[in-house]
Amino acid sequence: MRKTTPMILVALMLVSALSGFNVAELEENVVIEDTGARAGADAEMVAITNPKETVCNQATCRNVMKVGEETTFSAYIQNSGDADITEMTYTVTVYLSDAAGNPSMVAKDSTGQDLTWTNNDVICANAQLCDFGALGSGDVLGGGKLTLTSGGNDIVWSPIQGLYVIQIVVDASPDVDAGNDAQSVFVSVENWYDIELDLSWLDADGNPMEGSESGTDTKNWQLTVKANGSDTFDPREVTVGINTVGNVLAAQTTDGTSIDGGSVNNFVAGTVTTVDVFENVSTDPPVITPGSRTVLSYMSTWTLTGSLSVDASNENADYGMKASLISYDMYGMFVSCQETNASDVNETWDHSCEESTTSDAYSSNNDDSIDGFASVFHDIRISQMTVVQGFNADGTGQGTSMVSDDTGGELNVGASYLLVQVEHRGSDQSNLYDWNVTMSMTDSAGVVTTAVVDSCEAIEPAYVHAQLGMGQAPVGEQPPNTVGSACMMVTLSADGDHTFSAQLHMEEKTTDARPGNNDRDMTLNVRNNAPLILSLDLLNDGELFTGQEDLLSMAISVFDVDDPSGTGIQVEWRNEGTALPGCERSIALTCSVIILDEYVTAFPVSVTVFDAHGGETSEELMLSIWNNGGASATTDSGLTLEYAIQYFAVSAFTLTATDGELNDYANTELPGYSGTYNAVGAIDYVPGTTYSAGDVLSQSMSVHYAKSLEATSLWYVSDGGMWTLISDASTDVDATTGSFAYTFPSSSPVLAQGSLVLMGGSLAQADVPDAIVTGFSAAAAKSGEIQLNWNINGTMLADDSIDITICEGAAGCDDPFTAGLAVGATSYKYSDNSIAHGTSLNVHVAVCNEIGCSSPVGSADVVVDRQVDGDVSATDLTVSAMGDEWTVAWTATGDQSDVAEWNVCWQKNTFDAANMPANCETTPTTSATFAMPMSPGTFTYHFTAVPVDALGNSAAAGSMNSIDYQRDADNSNVDDNTDIIGDDAAASGVPTWTWGVIGGVVVVAFIVGAFILSRGGDGDEGKDWDY
Structure with a gap:
């Protein structure tokens, strides 16, 4: 019952509160932060x-x-x-x-x-x-x-x-x-792995020589093969092919193996070693098969030497040798080693086996050649071909990456340069050679781009054309050099394989003795990197709504690693797949459009960025567009209600307005004002749709009326009868028409159904109550409570209340305790168990209404008192018996200034401070004499003594001493010495059935008591029950 009553009261209060719309309570100051584009350095x-x-x-x-x-x-x-x-x-x-x-x-x-x-x-x-x-x-x-x-x-x-x-x-x-x-x-x-081949001529001392040989005597040569890499690399069966070129009579190795000039002669580099050649893991343990293989150990060099005889019958003879890597084997768990279990297709065994390959990390050192000439020879060659990337779409800027025919790799789309390095390779570097290079690129679609070039100024360091050699240059030409470079700008615009070719030409009448080293080509795969959207911003400040003066404006920032300048970038802005007007695909990075009615509510804008090579990236900007609408209506009496609203919905906002009954508002007391007032006009208002605060951006309303009505204020009356002042300041619409206007605070819902009432008469401001607080007192009470008492001088009105404000420390705290008491209250007891002993409280009691509080008020500072101060306690407690009395004495320690009296407490069993007995005697001194109990039997009684202050706060202590107690039963009959207390029922004169009745009554009482105590339930411990 005690829980049900408060719940019913709370429900009634909620119904009352929600029955009307209190506009005044919603008037909060809300700060809206403006946002915009970045300003300042970034x-x-x-x-x-x-x-x-x-x-x-x-x-x-x-x-x-x-x-x-x-x-x-x-x-x-x-x-x-x-x-x-x-x-x-x-x-x-x-x-x-x-x-x-x-x-x-x-x-x-x-x-x-x-x-x-x-x-x-x-x-x-x-x-x-x-x-x-x-x-x-x-x-x-x-x-x-x-x-x-x-x-x-x-x-x-x-x-x-x-x-x-x-x-x-x-x-x-x-x-x-x-x-x-x-x-x-x-x-x-x-990690990388590489097999290096190095073929060179040997001088008279057997040392390798750089460059070409000359003359027709027998020439000695050397081939070295090395297993290199960033980690251990032991290739097997490294097969190298060797053959002679040009005017060669014979060639052989040092051990006499002949090298046939008409075909490739294969040699296996390394040392014969017994190694694992297969490991079968389908068994437990695995079965390993060994075998004999020629192994080229990591970082070891295998050397092959020999000699070559020149055909001296040709005075212009040229000769040489070529060596190339044919193949090698690796051992490991390759895909080719896998085996599927025939009885379980879901099981695969990863065996280890040997697998042959022909490529490694650096293909440029997989072949080498040496050459020689019987007389002076002329030769220039292409030493390296590279594609340099990272330029702007127009070829400007600086290259940041390159891929050469030595290293291989992949390219990105965009403006690039095909770069070749050329060098003088003739027998006499004083001979100068003029030159040029024919370059071409064939893209994945088969389209060929060609140019003839002899310089490269677009790539740092810039190279201006000069003849190759070390001689004296003709007048007006650049000084010659043994090396040079040439480049051609190419635009890589599609994914797929691209082939790059270069052919070096020796100009004038000189014939290149070795035209075979004048050609170079490579095929590389090209990929397009999609452009990056760095930022996508709304440029408008504040919210967006239909009919606004500013256009909806957006901006995007993009970057394309294949086109750093962004000249090839295009952008398109769409909503649900349709391009926004004026924001179709173009190079513009901004979009501005008029906000149309169909954009209202959630408006997603999808922005797609296209590069010049088919790559694209998209992001979405989700916008909120508010409907900027409203409605108006005029009653039969000529009152006009106008309602403007910005709201988050597509449908139109509507309302109805009819004349209200003026008699309903006659002789009305207005909240906050004294006296009574009469209505001069009234509108019964019903909105077509009610939107919640979250769906309303802003709203305002105005009521137009004839000035002859002499209206002085406009009020809103909810269906629950709650009055709220809308405006008491009118403006002129024209000579005969006035208007009351109101702008709703932000975060307000649509005004609920109700009445808009025009009141006549000058508003008289209400004042604070006439009644005042007198005779105020505030004092500490037991257990930390504060007792407040006062009198009221004057008459309190129905709307007045007695307001109590309590602060910890000084007045004016941020979170005070407050309570409002009805007319007639003259006392209040405050208690808060969370406030510590010794805390100072400021107490304030006043008679108040919605205007304010009367003066004077009751005010005081009170210190919370929950315990006896001074750390006082009893020691050396003694208990003695004299006749039928006990005397308990003790010594008091500590500061006794706060002690008003002492409690001496006792019981038959020992006890601790938390479980002190209720049997206590009070004494103002440190000793007490009081009567013993008269119960027969033999017991031990335990005693303690604790101090008590003037408010009744008591200390607690466990039992300190004890005394034995013994009293015999009195079996005498004071009436006639014949009936003995304790004899059987027949002798006592009490019928036997009486004891059964008494027992039944006790059982019933016990059950009823248990039922009453069980009414507290969980969570109700500590409540003061009224049973």
């Missing part, structure tokens, strides 16, 4: 351009680095703000990573040092100290991709095998957006 780490990120599919990975292959770091750093950057540093850090690209700890070099580098002198005011003085708005550091340095030198990393994440962080001042200061790329570093 250093943005746009992209890391070197090393390239390793990208893997199910079959292969591209842009894999090799162990020990040094790399530098390049980045595209831009000032994306609208002010100059005057200070900048950057840091490069290499982290260890897992296969998913999640970084962990900082990687270390071979000496145990962290792989992190910092350049603190990138931008500053000191031109002699820093690389740059400032970076202007929109500028890119270094004019493009930047090779990062530290201490004046390029940052260089020689990686070991593993997975890494490379992070580059820029730190600039000023910098308005630190969120775009870092970029990371994932790289994989793998």
